[in-house]
Amino acid sequence: MDLFRLMWKFFRVGAMNELQYRANLVLQLLQSLLGLVTGLIGLALVFTFTNDLGGWSRSELLAVMGVHIMMGGVIRMTIQPNMERLMGEVEDGTLDYALTKPADAQVLISVREIRIWQMTDVLMGVIILLIAIDQMQAGIGFIHAIGFGIAIVLGGLMIYSFWLMLTTGAFWITQVDTIIQLFDGLYQAGRWPVGIYPDWLRTTLTFLVPVAFAVTIPAEAVTDRLTIQVLAGAFVFTVLLLVLSRTVWKIGLRQYSGASA
Amino acid sequence: MKSTIRMYLGYMRLSILQQFQYPVRNYFYMVGMIAEPIIYLVVWQTVARARGGAVGGFTAGEIAAYYIVWTLVRNMNIVLTPYAWENRIQRGQLSGQLLRPIHPLHIDLAYFTGWKFVVIAMWLPIAAVLILVFQPAIQLSLGNVAAFVIALWGGFLVRFMLQWALGMLSFWTTRVNAVFQLYFTIELLLSGRFVPLSFLPDWAQSIAGWLPFKWAFGYPIEVILGRWSPQEIFFGFAMQAVWVLIGLAIIALVWRAGVSRFSSVGN
Amino acid sequence: MSAPTATIHVTNLSKTFHVPEREAGIKAALRSLVHRKTRDVKAVDQIAFDVTPGEVVGFLGPNGAGKTTTLKMLSGLLYPTSGEVTVLGHVPSRREKDFLRRITLIMGNRNQLQWDIPAIDSFELNRDVYRIPDADYKRTRDEFIELLDLENLVHKPVRNLSLGERMKMEIAGALLHRPQVLFLDEPTIGLDVTMQRRLREFIAEYNRRNGATVLLTSHYMADVEALCKRVIVIHRGHILFDGDFRALVDRFSAYKTIVVTLANHQLDLTEYGQVIAADAGKVTLHVPKSETARITARLLTDLPVDDLTIEDPPIADVIERVFAQDAPE
Numbered sequence: 001m002d003l004f005r006l007m008w009k010f011f012r013v014g015a016m017n018e019l020q021y022r023a024n025l026v027l028q029l030l031q032s033l034l035g036l037v038t039g040l041i042g043l044a045l046v047f048t049f050t051n052d053l054g055g056w057s058r059s060e061l062l063a064v065m066g067v068h069i070m071m072g073g074v075i076r077m078t079i080q081p082n083m084e085r086l087m088g089e090v091e092d093g094t095l096d097y098a099l100t101k102p103a104d105a106q107v108l109i110s111v112r113e114i115r116i117w118q119m120t121d122v123l124m125g126v127i128i129l130l131i132a133i134d135q136m137q138a139g140i141g142f143i144h145a146i147g148f149g150i151a152i153v154l155g156g157l158m159i160y161s162f163w164l165m166l167t168t169g170a171f172w173i174t175q176v177d178t179i180i181q182l183f184d185g186l187y188q189a190g191r192w193p194v195g196i197y198p199d200w201l202r203t204t205l206t207f208l209v210p211v212a213f214a215v216t217i218p219a220e221a222v223t224d225r226l227t228i229q230v231l232a233g234a235f236v237f238t239v240l241l242l243v244l245s246r247t248v249w250k251i252g253l254r255q256y257s258g259a260s261a
Numbered sequence: 262m263k264s265t266i267r268m269y270l271g272y273m274r275l276s277i278l279q280q281f282q283y284p285v286r287n288y289f290y291m292v293g294m295i296a297e298p299i300i301y302l303v304v305w306q307t308v309a310r311a312r313g314g315a316v317g318g319f320t321a322g323e324i325a326a327y328y329i330v331w332t333l334v335r336n337m338n339i340v341l342t343p344y345a346w347e348n349r350i351q352r353g354q355l356s357g358q359l360l361r362p363i364h365p366l367h368i369d370l371a372y373f374t375g376w377k378f379v380v381i382a383m384w385l386p387i388a389a390v391l392i393l394v395f396q397p398a399i400q401l402s403l404g405n406v407a408a409f410v411i412a413l414w415g416g417f418l419v420r421f422m423l424q425w426a427l428g429m430l431s432f433w434t435t436r437v438n439a440v441f442q443l444y445f446t447i448e449l450l451l452s453g454r455f456v457p458l459s460f461l462p463d464w465a466q467s468i469a470g471w472l473p474f475k476w477a478f479g480y481p482i483e484v485i486l487g488r489w490s491p492q493e494i495f496f497g498f499a500m501q502a503v504w505v506l507i508g509l510a511i512i513a514l515v516w517r518a519g520v521s522r523f524s525s526v527g528n
Numbered sequence: 529m530s531a532p533t534a535t536i537h538v539t540n541l542s543k544t545f546h547v548p549e550r551e552a553g554i555k556a557a558l559r560s561l562v563h564r565k566t567r568d569v570k571a572v573d574q575i576a577f578d579v580t581p582g583e584v585v586g587f588l589g590p591n592g593a594g595k596t597t598t599l600k601m602l603s604g605l606l607y608p609t610s611g612e613v614t615v616l617g618h619v620p621s622r623r624e625k626d627f628l629r630r631i632t633l634i635m636g637n638r639n640q641l642q643w644d645i646p647a648i649d650s651f652e653l654n655r656d657v658y659r660i661p662d663a664d665y666k667r668t669r670d671e672f673i674e675l676l677d678l679e680n681l682v683h684k685p686v687r688n689l690s691l692g693e694r695m696k697m698e699i700a701g702a703l704l705h706r707p708q709v710l711f712l713d714e715p716t717i718g719l720d721v722t723m724q725r726r727l728r729e730f731i732a733e734y735n736r737r738n739g740a741t742v743l744l745t746s747h748y749m750a751d752v753e754a755l756c757k758r759v760i761v762i763h764r765g766h767i768l769f770d771g772d773f774r775a776l777v778d779r780f781s782a783y784k785t786i787v788v789t790l791a792n793h794q795l796d797l798t799e800y801g802q803v804i805a806a807d808a809g810k811v812t813l814h815v816p817k818s819e820t821a822r823i824t825a826r827l828l829t830d831l832p833v834d835d836l837t838i839e840d841p842p843i844a845d846v847i848e849r850v851f852a853q854d855a856p857e
Contacts (some may be wrong), residue, residue, distance in 0.1 A: 038446060188300055362657065
């Protein structure tokens with residue numbers, strides 16, 4: 001399909017490009033490592049005082065952390081660079097170049113950038129997750145892996161849709177880049193299972209900024225908490241968000257083209 | 262002397278004028294930054310409840326108080342990021358600053374001081390909301406509040422001087438990001454930003470005592486929470502002063518060398 | 529020219545930059561991690577000149593000639609690799625406060641004024657930074673507002689001003705402390721002709737009223753022509769010429785331009801000189817400078833001339849010839 005072909009092309013170019021800057025790899029590794037150490041220290045501190053946080057054991061929380069790091073890596077590798085570039089181009093009017101290419105504009109602006117070195121976070125997250133599963137001593141089987149895979153994909157698509165709608169806001173308001181910082185802050189909340197947060201925050205983190213779907217739900221898949229209903233609900237919600245974001249995108253494009261005409 | 266004071270007031274005024282022109286940006290930034298302490302707050306309150314009410318000498322309500330005051334202290338100790346130096350040096354801003362018969366430190370200090378007043382004003386409604394939602398347990402006393410005000414600005418100065426000094430590394434290498442990240446991570450863990458210092462194991466608390474970080478973070482917070490005796494509070498003021506002086510000493514020593522290097526290499 | 533009376537004294541001044549060399553390819557990148565190769569670039573090579581108080585000197589030269597580097601060394605932003613510089617009796621690189629209060633460096637493409645507040649507020653900040661006494665500040669400020677027609681502009685945020693208005697503001701702000709030495713680096717770049725002229729007049733007036741010494745670099749011949757009696761031509765870090773502007777033209781121009789208007793449109797003038805253009809009876813000729821009088825006489829006697837003018841070649845061409853002469857082996 002066209003979409004995947006484009007994605008692969010851009011991935012290759014982007015990867016080749018970034019591979020030149022090996023200093024960035026070292027820096028990225030250091031950053032990931034420091035993030036990991038901080039997270040582990042946090043976890044260790046919490047567990048010097050208690051054996052259970054909101055019903056989650058230590059190794060289960062480790063799993064959450066692994067998913068959080070992994071998902072963060074995916075977001076910073078694929079979603080965020082594209083959205084940041086989109087924002088920049090809306091601001092200086094260079095979005096036109098993307099719009100005059102013979103490909104669906106939304107696809108184009110969504111796949112053309114990749115920060116390959118964020119892969120370190122993805123790998124690290126997976127490693128942490130595997131260590132956590134090993135420590136959990138609960139039977140994690142094929143079913144759970146499938147559930148996890150589906151949940152991750154759905155979560156990723158939801159985050160993507162959310163980011164797209166947020167960035168499309170740039171068509172109307174110019175100070176959108178500060179909203180990015182807002183997201184980063186809220187995403188940090190995903191470090192812990194959203195169940196521990198007060199209701200209003202949990203709802204925000206589920207339906208407003210789908211952090212819960214990106215992190216907690218997949219984590220629930222591997223910790224044997226996920227129900228088929230929730231997964232089905234996630235599926236419905238994903239479709240909803242994809243449709244909604246595409247609509248908002250189209251409206252935004254009309255606004256953009258109308259404005260510059 | 263009169264000129265210097267007027268200059269400080271001038272730049273403070275400038276900063277206030279400019280920052281009030283970007284209320285949305287400032288607010289989004291502040292709200293985004295609040296996510297961090299709220300997460301800590303909720304996690305530790307959950308731990309406290311699991312232990313039957315308190316953890317590390319803090320009740321759930323006191324934890325809320327700690328992290329709400331945190332938001333003010335954090336906003337106050339945000340200073341010139343060391344990453345800005347790379348920009349200044351590469352983009353030629355520094356040249357412009359070097360042409361003026363005044364040390365750029367004065368201008369930065371004046372500008373940030375003015376900005377802090379805007380920050381305090383903007384923080385008040387946020388604090389009100391946080392207090393309503395999380396219902397902190399705090400007992401204010403006049404002495405503690407007065408000491409807090411001093412400690413708050415003291416913390417700002419400590420962090421300002423030390424980070425200004427840190428930024429000067431950029432004169433010698435562009436690969437400073439790694440150093441900065443390490444610095445900030447250590448600061449995060451040993452300043453009282455991550456968790457109240459009393460939650461840390463003893464050996465970590467000893468290390469934290471030797472570092473400047475707690476004087477810009479944990480110390481002011483705990484002062485207003487009434488956790489320090491008057492003697493300890495005064496000791497804290499002295500420590501803040503010491504670290505400000507250390508920062509100034511580093512700046513005095515390194516600045517000339519840095520400018521020399523910049524002037525040899527150009528931009 | 530005796531050094532003590534010179535405002536600016538430069539001898540044997542050189543500046544060499546060590547520019548890192550970067551090659552393509554993975555192997556080179558690996559190698560560069562261990563050993564950084566640098567290339568030496570001599571931006572300024574043994575230049576020397578003196579400038580007396582009140583002089584207005586123009587620096588001419590193509591991009592990369594060393595003009596900006598020289599100005600930066602004169603203003604203390606760059607340390608010389610070798611040689612001596614004194615400005616107003618100070619060594620610029622020491623950046624003494626007294627020195628900094630008596631100079632100003634204006635670069636055409638850089639903004640010193642605060643962007644989002646009215647210029648008048650930036651002026652007041654300058655007053656405090658430079659410790660200008662209140663009475664002097666007010667007098668200078670009002671003088672500049674009048675000279676540059678800034679009355680309606682000073683209270684607008686700088687970002688709302690047009691490019692030309694902004695440049696006026698920048699120059700006003702940069703001169704509030706009445707510096708005795710002005711370093712101007714491409715001050716009129718990007719401005720329209722009227723504004724260029726305006727700024728030139730202002731600088732000339734400032735020089736007249738204050739006896740300030742002015743060093744000016746520019747691409748625009750008009751700037752140099754209008755303001756500078758003395759011109760220093762720099763190319764590849766060397767001084768090619770230092771003297772009167774007219775002398776520069778005389779020495780380096782090889783030809784003069786004769787424009788003849790004839791009644792008869794069909795005449796061919798190639799025997800008189802190089803025909804550059806022939807357009808409805810108006811013929812433009814380039815003739816060797818020494819031959820000008822003789823050829824002019826011939827034209828007037830031989831042909832039915834309606835009108836005849838003799839012009840110097842455009843200064844730009846002259847300068848190009850100067851650089852071409854210095855072209856490498």
